[in-house]
Amino acid sequence: MGTRRKAWRLSRPRVPARWSVTAGRLPRAEQKGVAIPAGSGHEGSCPRCHTIHDSTGGRDFMTEIRNLSQHVNEEVTLEGWLANKRSSGKIAFVQVRDGSGTAQVVASRSEVDDASWQAIQEAVQESTVRVVGRVNEDHRAPGGYEIHASELELLALSEEFPISPKEHGTAFLMEHRHLWLRSSKQRAALRVRSEVCQAIRDYFYDGGYTLVDSPILTPAACEGTSTLFETDYFGDKAYLSQSGQLYLEPAIAALGKVYCFGPTFRAEKSKTRRHLMEFWMVEPEIAFMRFEALCDLAEDFVCSLVTRVLDRCAEDLEVLERDTKALEAVQKPFPHISYTEAIERLQAKGNPIAWGDDFGADDETQITADFDRPVKISRFPTKIKAFYMEPDPDNPEVVLGLDVIAPEGYGEIIGGSQRIHDLELLERRLAEHELPREAFEWYLDVRRYGTCPHSGFGMGIERFVAWMSGVKHLRETIPYPRMLNKIYP
């Protein structure tokens, strides 16, 4: 290491980055101590919080910054990235980020050894460091806790970090997406995403659903409408899945209530803040569920997720400057209007839309503008919806389809329907949509071998996370967005 260090170009400490300092994250609800069984190889771990014993050198316990409040007046060891540094000659304030939070480290010239002081001078933004010091409560420190360093070791000097303290354009940031992830708002949005995904799994697990993974590589279009990514499958054509729904329907006969949750792909040349080429979708499908129950499920599901995010992501929402009042208003029941009523409402506002037209982005915004929570719209004209949707028994011109539109312009977050369970009708619809019958034989089997009414919906994860986070563009709700003609990094 010593020889390596000499090879590095020494440079002066950099001026602080503007990245916000989320110091000393308090432990989340689950982060309680875990008992470490003897002989597990982790005997060195702190019994009060998840810490990692550094087995390579038998050094002190390594503490996660989120747990600092549990170590007041104790000496701790931290390893992390230098997020920011300010210096006044004989005293330095170093913000260290370890993934669990950011902590302020205070180093006085008179209290650290020469090597540590030299390391502090040399370390630049995003260098990795090891800090040993005592945890103090101090109102002057962001987060309320700071570490008075006794030692600071420069583990790896960083090259000049491209993301500097002042503003950057989105094009530049997207080129550096892998580095942009380190900034506070990006970290907060990804944590919200993680929480949403966990909440989804918990909701369905607790509800008795079985996870049924649908294939990514499929032989044909699911709905026959979207443009799909094509790939070679040993000489045959295969397509990246745009929905798992069709593969879920056979599974309900085996497992009753099922869901899939994974990436989906659309090759449409959509270039808007509400579209990605690769996005994640969760799709429940339930045997014997009729339309009204589906509407209730979608509503309950959304409310459950919103509550969970408000409950567990308060700190992240603050970093994101999300107005949580708008989310707190999301309570049952959601307004529920028919497609026809939605058209009438739009026309009353002077919108030239006609019955039979599909809603555009502006139309959706106009509809939700009247409400403070998501809006359910149902019973769409048969011809603008997918082939598998069950006709309304009261009016065969419309189908038992449901869209849930998020407020604040985030658009359609849920689309679902009761499915056609009658074999003959489904065969007719396939023909009307000019879909290749032979490719759907397996799908028709669901109706041949003991059919039942059933329903399901799909929810786009990124749109939901964007709505929760108050982020305007979906690209900031997924770690590595795939966008029109853009696949780097």
Added chain:
RNA sequence: UCCUGGGUAGCUCAGUGGUAGAGCGGUCGGCUGUUAACCGACUGGUCGGGGGUUCGAGUCCCUCCCCAGGAGCCA
């Protein structure tokens, strides 16, 4: 694919026909409680590519490339 707005220093931008600019960054120096620290000095350019008009083009014209936002489609 179409519509609109852009491309000037590492980054964000100003510059509407006459010497290429600012802030931030970077480098050097100063500062013992900083909060996007601050103060001083220094550093920084194929003005997206090509062609044209002009005594003279970052600026006007043509063309191509790239980026952003939106439309259609959807989650």
